[in-house]
Each structure stands twice: as C-alpha cells, then as structure tokens.
Amino acid sequence: MSEPVEIVEVRQLTAEDYLDLKESMVSAYADMEGSYWREPTIRRLISLFPEGQIAVTVNGRVVGCALSIIVDYEKFGDTHTYEQITGYYTFNTHNPKGDVLYGIEVFVRPDFRGKRLARRLYDARKVLCEQLNLQGIVAGGRIPNYEKYSDKMSVREYIEKVQDREIYDPTLTFQFANDFTVKKILRNYLPNDEASKGFATLLQWFNIYYEKDQDTIRYNKSTVRIGLVQWQMRDYGNIDGFLQQVEFFIDAVSDYGSDFVVFPELFNSPLMSEFNQMDPAGAIRGLAKHTEYLREEIQKYAVAYNVNVIAGSMPIVRDESLHNISYLCRRDGTYEEYIKIHPTPGEVLAWGMKGGDTIKVFDTDCGKIGIQICYDVEFPEPSRILAEQGMQILFVPFMTDTQHAYNRVRFCAQARAVENECYVAIAGSIGNLPKVNNMDLQYAQSCVFTPSDFNFPVTGVKAESTPNTEMVVIADVDLVLLKELHAFGSVQTLKDIRSDLYQVVKK
Secondary structure (H helix, E strand, O other), rough: OOOOOOOHHHHEEOHHHHHHHHHHHHHHHHOOOOOOOHHHHHHHHHHOOOOHHHHEEOOOOOEEEEEEEOOOOHHHOOOHHHHHHHOOOOOOOOOOOOEEEEEEEEOOOOOOOOOHHHHHHHHHHHHHHHHHOOEEEEEEEEHHHHHHHOOOOOOOHHHHHHHHOOOOOOOOHHHHHHOOEEEEEOOOOOOOOOOOEEEEEEEEEOOOOOOOOOOOOOOOOEEEEEEEEEEEEEOOHHHHHHHHHHHHHHHHHOOOOOOOOOOOOOHHHHHHHHHOOOOHHHHHHHHHHHHHHHHHHHHHHHHHOOOOEEEEOOEEEEOOEEEEEEEOOOOOOEEEEEEOOOOOOOHHHHOOOOOOOOOEEEEEEEEEEEEOOOOHHHHHHHHHHHHHHOEEEEEEEEEOOOHHHHHHHHHHHHHHHHOOOOOEEOOEEEEEEOOOOOEEEEOOOOEEOOOOOOOOOOOEEEOOOOOOOEEEEEEEHHHHHHHHHHHHHHOOEEEEEEEOOOOOOOO
C-alpha cells in the first residue's frame, strides 16, 4: 500500500504550538546544545508581531518556523550582532513603523527536510514583506559548513565558492536560491556558532514592490492606459482646421480614461502646403514657424482633457539649425522636449535637418518614459541608456512611406521592448498629401509592444491597429509586470549584460 498523503499547512504560529516548536528546534540545532527558544520568549514575540511568526505544519504538527520582527534599520546599520538586533532577546527593537523585516529565525527539523518546506516559509515571509510595504528582508545567516574549509580558505573565499556552486552550504546555498544576496560578512554575530567559526552573512532580499512615502493623491499608477492616434494625412485647410482635428482625437482618447495620447512624427505636415512654392528646405522651415504656437495649444488640451500628450513631432529652428522636435505635454500644464538624434539621410539631404544631443528619461505621473522619433529606434544604444535610467515605456512617433521602411521601425521597436524589458508604443500616419512636396505616401500600423515572457502576450504585441486605416488604439500596460520581469524573468537582459566586457556609455 502507498503511504498516506501528508497534509502541509503554512500558518501563523500560536502559543499552543510551543511544545512542537521546541522539539523541532532542538532537533534542528543538535550541534548547538541548548539553542532553542524558551516559552515566555515565543509568547512575547507572538504578542508583539503575530503575523510575523510563521509555522509550517505536517499533519497538524509544527516541524519548522520563521520568526521575524520589524526594525528601523538605520538605527542598527550593517554592523550589528544578533543580540543587538533582538534587543538582547527582549525584542524591544521591534518597531511597527520600521522599514525592514528582520528574520531572526528559520528552521525545519532534519527529518522533514527535502520537502521544500523551508521554501514555503520563505515565500510566506516575502508575501508578508510585500503586504506591509517594507523595503525588504534582512537576516544574519549561518555558514555551518565553513568549519570544514576554515583552514583552507578565508570566509570571503568560502562564500564566493558557495555562490559559484563549487561548495555546498546547507544554509547559504538555500539563501542564494531564494534570491538573497550577501550584503556584508559579520564577525561574532553568533559567538557560540562553532560550525560557522563565529562568522555570519548579512543577507538581504529586496521588495521590488516597495513604495516609499507613497502620495495617496498624486502617485505613479501600476496600470497605464495608452492611446495611439493613427493619423490621416489630409488637407485641413488652415491651422485652425488642423487643431480642430488634434483636439478631436485628444478628446476621444481621453474619454477612454487614457493616461497618454500619442501622435505621429511630423503630423503637422499638411500645413506645409502653404509653402509649396518654396524649395523643400524653405518649405519645412516655413512650417517650423507654427511649432511654438501648436505646442502651446496642445499643452492647453493636455490640461483641459486631463491626459499626457506626446505631441508627435514637428520641425523647429534653433540657432538657425533645423531640428525635429517632440513635446511631452503633461496634464499638469508642464512640458518637456526631445529632439530627434538621428535624422535620416533623406531628411539631411532634402531639408538640412540636424540631430539633437540629449538622451534622457522623463518623469510623469505614470512612471518614467522615453521618447524616440522614428529612425532613432533603429539604434539600440540610446534605448539601453534610457533603460538604465529607469525607462518603463518608450514612445516612438514615426512616419514611413513604404512597408519596408515601416518594418524597420516595427522590428527594431519590438527588439527594444525585449532587450530593455519595457513597453514600446509606436504611432504613425497614413494617407497621402498630393499638394505637399516630399510627403507623398504614408504607410503605418501603430502598435504597443511588450517584453517576451510568460506574463506578456506570446507574440509580444499588446495591441495593434488595422494597417493604413485612420483610427485609435487603446491599450493597458501593467508596470508591476515589468518589476516582476526584472527580478524573476526567464531571462534578465538588463541584469545579465556583460559590463565586465563591454559598456554602452553616453559621451
């Protein structure tokens, strides 16, 4: 007959569990005689911080536990002893308003090891840390196998070899497997721990969901709604007609509760028809005369319709040089600008366009964003610099005339999403402008791309428009999923870059 199925439960420890707890702890620390918690101490811990005392039971019997307190970590710093952090076992160091969950005990009795029970305790502790919005978990960890190697190597060498899996340590190997890192080596942390030769590792696990001093009124949202305008190039008659269409789309997208509305590159090109008698370079400089006024009006729309506007791009003349500029018009009335870094060969030849020299992320009420204009996204280095600055969403206004040109933008934008673990939203224009020189045909399919991992669409495409159709695309992106990807993704392209071998550096 097969053995009966064991019933495993993770729950809060109670005072009634003490006898099982003592028996299990004596068994777990057989090499450290007398190392078990006394009943009054356990009762005090439970009364101070009941949710922090976690037990794992098998068929109703406590076979392991994880004990914790909350501390104001700055008061102790990285150099402390076990006695100091526990208030000499009084736990008067516990501070419900502290910022770190301090692990003071984890064990599973030996005859129940190999059943992943300790992992359940660690997972429960991590969930508690997240629920309490604490910075992370800190604990002092034993290195009980060090006594076998102490005459051959330093404690630092031992820890490095355990991390490289050249040596197995029953405690430290497990800590590494649970995403803990060694912050410091402690001396005399537990003076009576002969197996560890008095040494301990100060371990840390970071809570990626931690929010410091979260403002309940103005806060960064976890789910962000993006509206892409697939803009129809047509004759709008005059600047008022053009702005009427801009306002229409901002109004429409804001009605869906969007946080961002994105217009395409050079979406004001229809207004260039009034300069058609000029050569191409003169015509686009004529168009640039409208840019400041258009930015001011769009800035007003952003406030009026409560939506952040990525105002596509428009030509502008600065110090007699022609640039292609995009504006982030925030819904609080402020704005910032980005100048296209890489003008295409055609833009240089026909218009004398010059590239900008600024690579930066922009802070918004919905996280950190980047802006690149069309050809810029075909160069991977600027996007990586933005990702290293914390970019979560990259917006790419573009304008392409053929499907080949469009695919260059699309494929590169999707690559940027994968390699930088971020969302990328591209918005383009369609149609034709028969009365505007050098702006003949437009081809576009506007999209929102995602990283490629289990929490995202298998295609890496969150949403996309019908090609060559005037419309809007509305998509929700979850910024929390990016945090989880950075920490737990199948691959982690931001972490695993070989910075010892190469670097992407802005000059």
